[in-house]
Amino acid sequence: EDQVTQSPEALRLQEGESSSLNCSYTVSGLRGLFWYRQDPGKGPEFLFTLYSAGEEKEKERLKATLTKKESFLHITAPKPEDSATYLCAVSEAGYQKVTFGTGTKLQVIP
Amino acid sequence: NAGVTQTPKFQVLKTGQSMTLQCAQDMNHEYMSWYRQDPGMGLRLIHYSVGAGITDQGEVPNGYNVSRSTTEDFPLRLLSAAPSQTSVYFCASSSQGATNEKLFFGSGTQLSVL
Numbered sequence: 001e002d003q004v005t006q007s008p009e010a011l012r013l014q015e016g017e018s019s020s021l022n023c024s025y026t027v028s029g030l031r032g033l034f035w036y037r038q039d040p041g042k043g044p045e046f047l048f049t050l051y052s053a054g055e056e057k058e059k060e061r062l063k064a065t066l067t068k069k070e071s072f073l074h075i076t077a078p079k080p081e082d083s084a085t086y087l088c089a090v091s092e093a094g095y096q097k098v099t100f101g102t103g104t105k106l107q108v109i110p
Numbered sequence: 111n112a113g114v115t116q117t118p119k120f121q122v123l124k125t126g127q128s129m130t131l132q133c134a135q136d137m138n139h140e141y142m143s144w145y146r147q148d149p150g151m152g153l154r155l156i157h158y159s160v161g162a163g164i165t166d167q168g169e170v171p172n173g174y175n176v177s178r179s180t181t182e183d184f185p186l187r188l189l190s191a192a193p194s195q196t197s198v199y200f201c202a203s204s205s206q207g208a209t210n211e212k213l214f215f216g217s218g219t220q221l222s223v224l
Contacts, residue, residue, distance in 0.1 A: 041217075043114075043216050044153070097158065098213065099155075
């Protein structure tokens with residue numbers, strides 16, 4: 001059974017204080033690892049897809065990396081508008097489903 | 111640029127009542143799915159569809175029915191609501207299935223069953 005574990009559950013940062021969110025996963029054959037951002041009262045919004053170990057993707061202050069067992073979402077010099085819940089998800093080859101983690105709630109304080 | 115549209119946004123039901131959550135997408139996506147989101151449990155897949163006329167069960171299908179008569183619409187039916195179905199429901203779609211394509215989510219339906 002696919003498992004996705006995210007840590008920490010919550011993270012409070014000062015504006016400009018860089019940090020990383022962790023997503024560890026267990027899946028038989030990884031097809032893709034996804035990062036989403038979810039703001040309160042809204043649906044998740046897609047950020048990145050990573051397909052193989054060693055792959056990295058960047059978008060503004062966010063950088064996602066992937067190893068064979070985990071993914072990191074690095075946040076560089078965060079701003080208050082980066083405050084949100086960040087969700088990690090995995091898909092397995094041959095299955096039409098995506099398994100989500102419980103998320104990391106990020107708060108960036110001015 | 112409507113994307114994925116869910117209605118209603120909020121709903122309160124009494125135990126035993128039935129209702130249908132509506133989901134429509136205007137991106138001509140073949141894949142559509144329903145998730146529920148509960149505190150501490152993340153998003154869990156209820157049902158999904160890979161095209162018109164084709165549906166399948168996800169992780170937590172009990173108590174829910176779906177059908178897919180058109181590419182655009184994927185309604186979720188609660189036949190006899192129970193308090194355990196109190197949750198936030200999200201509909202999502204993608205162009206080529208769930209495995210390697212990003213999902214587009216609706217804004218959600220907050221359902222309370224009393």
